[in-house]
Amino acid sequence: MIMETVFTPLQSLAGGLLIGLSAVLLMATTGRIMGATGVVAGLIRPASTSEFTWRAVLLAGMITGPLVVYALTGQMPEVQVPISSPMLIAGGLIVGIGVTLGSGCTSGHGVCGIARLSWRSIVATLIFMVTTGMTVFIIRHVIGG
Amino acid sequence: MRLISVFFVGLIFGVGISISGMANPAKVLNFFDLAGTWDPSLAFVMGGALIVTFIGYRVVLKQPAPILGARFHLPSDQALDLPLVGGSALFGLGWGIAGFCPGGALPAIGTGKTEVLIFVAALLAGIFFAKVFLVTLVSRLTASA
Numbered sequence: 001m002i003m004e005t006v007f008t009p010l011q012s013l014a015g016g017l018l019i020g021l022s023a024v025l026l027m028a029t030t031g032r033i034m035g036a037t038g039v040v041a042g043l044i045r046p047a048s049t050s051e052f053t054w055r056a057v058l059l060a061g062m063i064t065g066p067l068v069v070y071a072l073t074g075q076m077p078e079v080q081v082p083i084s085s086p087m088l089i090a091g092g093l094i095v096g097i098g099v100t101l102g103s104g105c106t107s108g109h110g111v112c113g114i115a116r117l118s119w120r121s122i123v124a125t126l127i128f129m130v131t132t133g134m135t136v137f138i139i140r141h142v143i144g145g
Numbered sequence: 146m147r148l149i150s151v152f153f154v155g156l157i158f159g160v161g162i163s164i165s166g167m168a169n170p171a172k173v174l175n176f177f178d179l180a181g182t183w184d185p186s187l188a189f190v191m192g193g194a195l196i197v198t199f200i201g202y203r204v205v206l207k208q209p210a211p212i213l214g215a216r217f218h219l220p221s222d223q224a225l226d227l228p229l230v231g232g233s234a235l236f237g238l239g240w241g242i243a244g245f246c247p248g249g250a251l252p253a254i255g256t257g258k259t260e261v262l263i264f265v266a267a268l269l270a271g272i273f274f275a276k277v278f279l280v281t282l283v284s285r286l287t288a289s290a
Contacts, residue, residue: 015165065159091243096271
């Protein structure tokens with residue numbers, strides 16, 4: 001199923017600036033990379049209690065984000081899911097395996113890694129942007145078309 | 146003090162993701178659907194996040210240490226190896242199927258939407274599977290090769 005969405009350059013730019021700000025603040029305060037993969041992967045079989053705790057608190061802050069948006073605007077952020085549950089499960093499993101092997105995702109490689117001009121992150125980001133685009137093209141225009 | 150600031154950093158990330166559209170699979174998939182219902186918004190998310198992080202990291206990483214930590218934890222691995230390439234390719238496949246990446250899905254837990262919870266459960270299962278089985282397997286294979 002395909003849903004049209006409205007082009008939101010200003011909101012998306014503002015969101016991006018805040019994401020960048022959070023990455024800079026996390027590095028400035030704790031010296032850590034703001035990577036969603038690192039946050040969840042570190043919660044599973046953590047090396048120590050303190051490694052677990054800061055990630056759990058960071059995650060709690062992230063989850064509070066939409067609630068703050070709701071409190072300020074009276075509207076929950078839009079989450080439109082034109083995907084069936086079996087596909088969500090398949091996608092989730094594949095993403096989980098992929099980001100663990102690849103050591104990062106959009107935030108860790110795509111934002112923090114590229115900002116450090118890390119070759120690994122630049123290569124990883126190019127690869128996953130291309131394979132995501134190919135997957136969407138095949139699902140929507142080859143299989144679905 | 147450290148955990149309070151980590152919470153607020155997570156909150157800024159969560160608000161940023163919420164207003165950016167990264168937590169909205171319909172918008173994410175449309176960004177990649179150049180041949181169909183294209184929505185270029187996410188380029189503004191990545192652009193905004195990268196500008197702030199690129200400049201911010203230059204300032205922060207000149208300091209001898211983070212404000213609330215002993216040292217900066219930066220990945221030292223430089224190798225463009227198979228786990229990085231294959232893992233990133235898999236991540237793209239899963240992202241294209243489900244429309245959620247980890248950084249988009251984690252804050253979206255706060256909206257309480259069932260689809261988000263389904264994806265995150267599968268994501269955790271995938272990360273767990275990869276951490277327990279695949280990472281050991283890959284390191285054995287590369288060690289013996």
